[in-house]
Amino acid sequence: METRAAIREEGIPAAPPLFELRDVEFAYGGRTVLSLRHLAFPQGAVVGLVGPNGSGKSTLLKLLALLLAPTRGQLLYGGQVAAGREGELRREVTLLLQEPFLLKRTVFENVAYGLRTRGLVEGVSERVEEALSLVGLSPKRFASRQWYQLSGGEAQRVSLASRLALRPRALLLDEPTASVDESSALLIKEAVVAASSEWGTTLVVATHDLVWLHEVATDVVSLYRGRVAGHGAENLIQGSWVLDPAGGLRRPLADGQWIRALGPEGSDEPPSVGILGPSDVTLATEKPSHLSAQNLLQGQVTHMALENGSGRVLVSVNVGGLLLKARVTPEAVLSLGLHPGLEVWAIFKATALRWL
Structure with missing residues (x-):
């Protein structure tokens, strides 16, 4: 089952999807857990992934994040085969997992880490402050805090801020609000929508928060037993x-x-x-x-x-x-x-x- 066709004005060629999967399969230990004939994610789209546990949502996100390679088939990024370019493309794509992982250092250094590994020297402080503000954390109050001085919701927001600071072309989220308090969940949702609207970031979100998802998503993909069951x-x-x-x-x-x-x-x-x-x-x-x-x-x-x-x-x-x-x-x-x-x-x- 294919995604909805992109709408474009007559005479203007449509941009290639940011991600496109063609006859992709992925297997763990010889057991196929994902089988997708064709699935495309347009640039700048907000796409939700829904389905029961074990339907393949997390595996699909890891494929898109270039952390896993297809067992069979092709993953295209920007219209070109991604295989062999993983190191380069990971600079544009980032994945936020349900459980936050922070380095044993200050909030500032956690958020700045990805920028520094990418060689950014100037403007680091400004990018860190912007990202913390987006997730509702005051830079003055939180930048100098240690990782162990954060609540669960604050840790998840810092983890998200470290990704937003990169201004990624694609932000992938796996149940980003499942383990946080209500106020943190709201701030996380507002921050990722802001990234989409301000920077044109493509969002792919796996979540059980269907009310929010249907309010913001341009498409919702239903997965069942590793296959696309439908859209919307x-x-x-x-x-x-x-x-x-x-x-x-x-x-x-x-x-x-x-x-x-x-x-x-x-x-x-x-x-x-x-x-x-x-x-x-x-x-x-x-x-x-x-x-x-x-x-x-x-x-x-x-x-x-x-x-x-x-x-x-x-x-x-x-x-x-x-x-x-x-x-x-x-x-x-x-x-x-x-x-x-x-x-x-x-x-x-x-x-x-x-x-x-």
Whole structure:
């Protein structure tokens, strides 16, 4: 499955993607954990990576960071094969992991370290102060602190500042806010968005913070078992699909409700993952009657977010322990009075699901 095509004006050639993977596979100990036919990341884009644990998000980020090499296939950077240029390209690409790693020295020296290893002599202090300010740390208060004098959230922000000081062409983030306090998480998110808007940095973010991701991302890539399952806010419905006595397939939910679907053609085995587009899900505040060939599931609104680029609102609904996203207009939000905590009915056709 390919990414969305880049939009360009007629007569103006499109710039090559910053990253492009062609028939890329990666294997650990002979077991393939990533298999991507084609995936591209446009320059200046903000791309989210989502999927369950073990879906390949961290492995993909390490490939993009040139810390791993594909077992098979090609990784292109700026339209040219990256193999053989890793040392040069690592000066433009940086990865921030979930757990911060700091050198045993002051905050200033931690942030300045990457600049000095790249040979920068002049302007180091200014770049360090700018990066610390971006992550909400006062240079006067924090620059002279030792690494052990920081809280977990502060350490992660210093780790991010050390990367922002480089003004990288690509910033890759692996669950950057998963282990920090709420205020630090907000500052980290604001800082990476600022890097994108001010410097044109390409961001690739693996995170479970879906509300924020859909607000800022230009594309969201869903991964499942090392493959691209879809783009955007699609619902991946995993679990035990079984044959429905009435025909087709069904999947039980924790509260006793069922999702019903038509199975893939030409297969006798129940599939493992169904994909449901958020535009195929309709919400109602009262139970409709006289519906045929449709799923009618009761749930509760948990989150709402304005989707970047579409002008629509993504409404997340907890249905029997399964989180379903519906894409609705702002007018529908107002007319239905949607808000977190509201009990609603999620409606979609059995034919709306497709299979991975």
